[in-house]
Structures are given as C-alpha cells and as structure tokens.
Amino acid sequence: MSQTEFTANSDILSSLPGPRLALLEASDLARRYRIETSLLATGLERLLARVENRVIERILISRLKTALKQADHLEAAELHIAQMRGGYESGALETLPSFLPQRLSPRNAKYRESKEHSDTHRHASDNRPVILYVAGGGFIMPPSRKQKSMVQRFAEAVNCEVVLMQHRLAPEHPFPAAPMDLAARYMMLLDEGCRPENIFLAADTAGASIVLGALQMLQVEQRRLPAGIVLFSPWCDLSLSGWSYITRSVSSQSPFRMETAAFCARLYLQDEPVTSPLASPVFADQSGWPPILIHTSENDLHFDDAIRMAENGQKQGCDVRINYWDSPRHHLERLSSEAAAQSFGEVNSFINRHWRPGAA
Template identity: 80%
Template sequence: MSQTGITANSDILSNLTGSRLAMLEATDLARRYTIKAGLLGRGLEQLLARAENRIIERILISRLKFALRQAGSLEAAELHISQMRGGYESGAVETLPSFLPRGLGKAEADRPHQQKENPDTPKRKTSNRPIILYVAGGGFIMPPSRKQKNMVQRFAEAVDCEILMVAHRLAPEHPFPAAPMDFAAHYLGLLEQGHHPENIFLAADTAGASIVLGAVQMLQQDGNRLPAGIVLFSPWCDLSLSGWSYITQSMSSQSPFRMETAAFCARLYLRDEPVTSPLASPVFADQAGWPPILIHTSENDLHFDDAIRMAENGQKHGCDVRINYWDSPRHHLERLSSEAAAQSFREVNAFINRHWRPGPA
C-alpha cells in the first residue's frame, strides 16, 4: 500500500473517533486537557515516553513468551507465577523503576493510606467522610506494584479521603467471576461496618475497572444500594478488544501495550466465559441505575475507545459518565508524579465533592 493510502486510512480512523468525541464534548460529557509545556519540553516528554513504552513492550512480550514456555510443566508454571508476583509486589521485578514522591519513604509507600484513628472512638463508629474503595489493575493476574501503591498514596493526599486498596483473587488459579465477587464482598463489608453508600466511592485503574463495574452489576442484581460514584483511570472495559484504539495503538509507538498482551491476560482471566459478557466487559452492560462515573485517560491509550463507549452507553441508558482525557503519551498518566497527574487528582476531588452526600452520622 502506498504512503498516501496509509495516511488516508489513518485519517478515516481518526475521523471516526473524532466525530464521536465531538458529540460527547458538545454535550459536556468529554473534555480534553492539553499538557502545558514548551516546544522543547513536549519534545523531550514525547521522546522519554516512547523510550519507556518500548521498554515496557519488550519486557512484557519477553515475559509472556517465557511464561508460555513453562506451560508444559504445571510445577514450573506455578513457580514462575509465584516468583513474578512476589517480585512485582515488592518492586524487585518491574517494567521500570518506581519513583517515590518527595518525602515518602519505602515503608510508607508500601502501606495503603489510612486515616489516624481516635483512641476514644468506638471501633464500629465510622467517619462521616468519603471513603474510597480502590482496586489496582494488574491484568487480572498480578498484585499491585510499588508504583501503584505510590500512586494511591499521592491520590489519597490529593483528595483528602481514606482509601482502602483491596485485594482480590488472581487468575489463572481463580478466573472470572472470582475478582468481581471479591470486590463486591469488600463493599458489603464496609456497609456491615456502618459505612453508608452515600459516603463510599469506588475507584480503579486499567483492568481493575472491569472488576469494579462487574461488582457493581452483581450488587445491583442483588438489590444492594450502590455507592455515590465511581472513578476509573485508563479503564479496560472491553475484553473482546473490539475498539479501534486496540488496533491503532497496537501499531503505534505511543502505547506500551499491544493486543497480544491484552488478549493473553483476558484469556487467562475469562477461561470459557464469553468475551462479551457484560459482567466482564462492561461496555456491553446496561448502565441504567448506575452511580455517576468519572473516567480519566489519554487519547493515546490502548483502551481509549473503551472510555468513549462507556460514555456513549451511559448517555443511552441514563447514566452520568464523563471523560477527561489528556494529550499525554503516557498510559495511566497518574502513576507518575506530574502536573497532569496533579490536575487529574484535582478533577477527581471536584467529582467527589459534587456527588458526595454525607450519610447519617
């Protein structure tokens, strides 16, 4: 195909996404943010991001190839998974080094944010302040990394809320629907402790979005009261990988992830569950009755089309879904400390203040 043909096809795909975004922006359901930097600063940021993306891509692909080579031996595969998870959680094995926020030590970084308890307060009495239940993405197969724990610490400080970073069973040992069932149980546990739905917000990044929104559907089906709102960072909501961004970004240097890595994780997680199951792929769900949802992402993200479809479906089903997206070359830009990440957290803080309804004391 000629260079002219390639450019024409690229323009067609851009226009398909652009027109949908324009409609969402016209109804104030999507907003684009530009990272403010000089020409030299933006060029350096693009160069660093592309280098980071290529490193992550190469490491992920090499690890997946190694994992596949162990598939013939259950013992070897289990040992490999155990070593990978331990190293990932401790920070010994990462795609890139973790960057600790200023003034934050390692011991603090590895500890989820907790508000100080008043010794005179009875154990079951809860604070009449917002609390965020957070699940970190790890492709459904990995525990939270140090970088994600650091990000949640900065997030908690920025929004001045207690954040509970909760665990879930991991695939492939515990495939779907174990993870959303675990998260739903965590939410119900908060209610049993005396927290009110009006005080609770749910949040997640990447694959954690599928887990959270699957849990919301389970809670809704069982007649439980739903939380005040949901915040999603670079959400992965379509395990069928049917959005255009999965194709365009897989061929781009702007994304560290490719369809191969996403398909590998989705297969381990879903097993025999259809990829279009609404509980696993929320882009196919009926969003009627869901709480307000705020999505933060990058226009270069592999999952960008998921964000657009969630907003379009929300508009169709009467659910308030809003997108803030940046012209950042970073996937999950909040994971590294930057002005864009600080801006993202400020927008989340405004969202919480807008939708928080203090429950009875």
C-alpha cells in the same frame, strides 16, 4: 462509487473515535486537557515516553514468551507466576525503575490495604468518604510498588482514606472471583455501618472491569450502590474490539499491545465469553448506575473503551463523563506530573460534588 460502497464507508467513518468523541464533547460529556509547556519540553516528554513505551513493550513481550513456554508444565508455570508476582510486588521486576517515597510507610500512609484490620465503625461515625480502590495488574498480578505510591499520592490529593483492595488472582481464581471479592468487601462496609453515600469505587486499567462487574452484582442483589465511581485508563472491553486496540498496538503510542491484553483476558476469563457484561462492561446495561468519571489519555490502548462507556451512559441514563489528556503516557496518574496533579484535582471536585454527607 455505488450507494452501497458509500454507505459502507460512512459506517466505517462514523465508528472511528474522532467523530464520536466530537459528539460527546458537544454534549459536554467529554473534555480534553492540555498541559501548556514549551515546544522543547513537549518534544522531550514525547521522546522519553516513546522510549519508555518501547522498553516496556519489549519487556512485556519477552515475559509473555517465557510464560507461554511454561504453559505445558504445571509445576514450572506455577513457580514462574509465583516468582513474577513476588518480584512485581517488591519492585524487583518493575519494567522501569521507580522509587518509593520515604514518607510512604504504614505509619503515615493515607491508604491501607484491604487485608489489614478494618476500622469501618470509625468511618461510619466520622461520616467521611471512603474509596475502595482496585489496582490494575492484568487480573493476574498484585499491586506493585509504583501503584501503591500512586494510590498514596491519590489519597493525599483527594483527602480521603483509600482502601487498596486485595482480590483473588487469575488463573488460579478466574472470573468472577475478583468482582465477587470486591462486592463482598463493599457489602461488609454497609453491614458494619458505612453509608453508601460515603463510599466511592475507583480503579485503574483492568481494575475497571472488576469494579463495574462488582457494581452489577450489587445491583442484582438490590444493594444500595456507592456515591460514584472513578476510573483511570479503564479496560472495559475484554473482546478488544475498539479501534484504539489496533491503532495503539501498531504504533509507539502505548506500551501495551493486543497480544499482552489478549493473554491476560484469556487467563482471567477462561471459559467465560469475552462479551459477558460482568467482565466487559461496555456490553452492560448502565441503567441505575451511579455517576462515573473516566480519566484517560488519547494515546491509551483502552481509549475506545472510555468513549463507548460514555456513549452507553448517554443512551441509558447514566452520568458518564470523560476527561482526557494529550499525554503520551498510558495511565498518566502512575507518575508524578502536572497532568497527574490536574487529574487528581478533577477527581477531588467529582467526589465533593457527589458525596452526600448526612447523619450516620
């Protein structure tokens, strides 16, 4: 083997997630979690997850094909996306059944949606943490019933009020409409008396791109930044350049594939380059950012994004830490489980560590 071939092979090996993750773990920037169960329970869990992944994958690909057939007919496409959004939000078009807990109602929910009446003056006087949460929906879908149920469990676990953000959706409102909406909502909280030390931003999947895009906008405006950021299975690279996009797409490890991710990214970005730092934060300069906690699964389609965010943070002086599970499920917090409870417990510790209460 020539020296050139050896160097090329070494470069490929060093770009794979394993060695890079090992370096992050050695620096105490990444930590692996394992749920100890019997071999039978573990095997059954992985079998169920594989079946679930295949079902979700087939349903999503089928819906993608239907959407592409409507692409040349504006009225039909608009009707199709309106029906999809309505069914997604109501639960009629969930890929797999879920049941909304009976206790989850406007009367007793510990979260609220941003379109509801704001009570930020109370937050300012209470001097308690508020979490602005952006649910992932591929930039084109509103929060589903399952996501609202997850946000409710999250709010209960961290004992904070969670504001579930409503933002404009693509393709009618492409990038940068969504991060602009979040930045405006954050600045409204500041203008009404909330202290940035009391505000956390959180998101899952595509919501991570929106949150970190808004963060950069706030930084440009020289606004005081939030106390911290929490990301679940974050999608931070709309160019889909990580190894996990390839490996998880050709296996049964993830219910999502590069085709569906590319379709959503195209509708969202339209004429914007895929490497725009505001849309793909893996290409952003993280200098001056608040601490970021990332929770993900090693089987997740976006796993490489988490690794790159931590590597960039290490180089640019941003405290980015990864906790990852050996769970076979994408966005493991969306389902009630021991791993999800463990994840929320770590988030609670993160908030308590970085929340800085003081005089309002």
